Amino acid sequence: MGLGILVLGLAIFHANHLFVTMRDARAGVIARIGLPFYRVLFSIVSTVGLVLIVWGFAQYRAHGWIDVWQPPLFMRHVTIGLMLFAAILLVATFIPSHIKAGAKHPMLAAVKIWAFAHLLSNGDLGSILLFGSFLAWAVYARINAKRRADVALPVAPAGWTNDVIVVVVGILVYLALGYAFHPAVIGVPVFGQA
Secondary structure, three states, X not given: OHHHHHHHHHHHHHHHHHHHHOHHHHHHHHHHHOHHHXXXXXXXXXXXXXXXXXXXXXXXXXXXXXXXXXXXXXXXXXXXXXXXXXXXXXXXXXXXXXXXXXXXXXXXXXXXXXXXXXXXXXXXXXXXXHHHHHHHHHHHHHHHHHHOOOOXXXXXXXXXXXXXXXXXXXXXXXXXXXXXXHHHHHOOOOOOOO
16 A cells, blocks of 8 residues: 555656646646646645655565565665755855856755765665655656756855855765664664774
8 A cells, every 4th residue: 555655655746746847738827827826736736646655665664565675775875975065056056156056956956965975875665666656756866957048047156155055065964864863754874883
């Protein structure tokens, strides 16, 4: 049951986000229902998909685990290292900086690193579906964004203060995810294990 709910959630979430890349169809919907209602509808559908993903993955982990392969133990350390870069890029999404300008699409870069890193250390079917689908979506979305004329690329501000802020806040987010969120919410400790 959990795997089915996970797949349904992934389908809803990704279909909603893929629709955004279909600019003509999206523009037609916005013309019919208006931008504010479109944004509310997009948020509701995304939230439903995300809730189903979380619920389905939790059910899958508790009652239907299916091993596909056993990643080497050292991959866990590679994942932990890559997640620092993902956290910094996630923060860069919201703060103008040289990091943001260099990454061009830091949110998509963060999702790609997060998904790839977790694929390295998780060999079960549910994880492969979860992280593999997010990696595929992020790669597709980045290619699509590169081809679109309506995407404005970020410009680096003068000075490096914001870059320092991005790195410091990114490290704090990384530590909070590793020490608090991941063990408490996911149930898997990140730091302090061999």
